[in-house]
Amino acid sequence: DGGITQSPKYLFRKEGQNVTLSCEQNLNHDAMYWYRQDPGQGLRLIYYSQIVNDFQKGDIAEGYSVSREKKESFPLTVTSAQKNPTAFYLCATSPVWGAGANVLTFGAGSRLTVL
Amino acid sequence: LAKTTQPISMDSYEGQEVNITCSHNNIATNDYITWYQQFPSQGPRFIIQGYKTKVTNEVASLFIPADRKSSTLSLPRVSLSDTAVYYCLVGENNYQLIWGAGTKLIIKP
Numbered sequence: 314d315g316g317i318t319q320s321p322k323y324l325f326r327k328e329g330q331n332v333t334l335s336c337e338q339n340l341n342h343d344a345m346y347w348y349r350q351d352p353g354q355g356l357r358l359i360y361y362s363q364i365v366n367d368f369q370k371g372d373i374a375e376g377y378s379v380s381r382e383k384k385e386s387f388p389l390t391v392t393s394a395q396k397n398p399t400a401f402y403l404c405a406t407s408p409v410w411g412a413g414a415n416v417l418t419f420g421a422g423s424r425l426t427v428l
Numbered sequence: 429l430a431k432t433t434q435p436i437s438m439d440s441y442e443g444q445e446v447n448i449t450c451s452h453n454n455i456a457t458n459d460y461i462t463w464y465q466q467f468p469s470q471g472p473r474f475i476i477q478g479y480k481t482k483v484t485n486e487v488a489s490l491f492i493p494a495d496r497k498s499s500t501l502s503l504p505r506v507s508l509s510d511t512a513v514y515y516c517l518v519g520e521n522n523y524q525l526i527w528g529a530g531t532k533l534i535i536k537p
Contacts, residue, residue, distance in 0.1 A: 355527030403471050415460045419471025
């Protein structure tokens with residue numbers, strides 16, 4: 314079953330704690346993305362990676378960190394430096410070249426709540 | 429980077445055809461036009477993509493005039509399950525896309 318797996322689906326965090334959201338894909342896509350979505354809003358890009366061991370900041374990277382050690386995995390760490398981390402986090406993938414390169418495939422999302 | 433303008437909300441009835449128009453006056457030569465659908469607490473799902481003229485797939489049609497400054501997503505014979513938020517995006521690369529709040533479409537019985 315091909316697709317994107319995000320875990321956990323729900324996560325609660327105390328202020329001051331770092332948390333890591335997992336994103337795993339078996340679509341063999343080179344590019345992976347992390348987005349944040351707040352209620353009633355569109356998506357905002359946090360980080361993206363087009364190749365293993367390389368990633369770029371998106372529009373709202375402050376307070377977040379990522380790694381891309383494997384093609385299949387792109388974990389996102391929400392650090393204590395992120396002032397308003399409560400949000401819905403979405404991971405997406407796409408090919409970098411060829412057919413489908415301009416189409417994003419999304420995971421089911423992870424909802425983070427800071428207590 | 430091209431921004432888009434689309435209605436905040438629309439409603440219609442089951443069995444009707446629904447057209448959602450998106451304005452993108454600053455679209456660049458290499459930009460594609462892409463529409464996504466999102467249900468609550470789920471990731472967006474790709475609906476259709478085009479560059480110019482008309483594109484049709486099994487779920488929707490996309491009409492793009494010659495000047496490409498707008499586009500219209502057409503959903504034929506909608507059902508209650510089409511109630512969702514629909515996003516119109518323009519861009520050459522995925523990492524350049526600007527996601528607005530989308531159009532909240534409500535289908536009534």
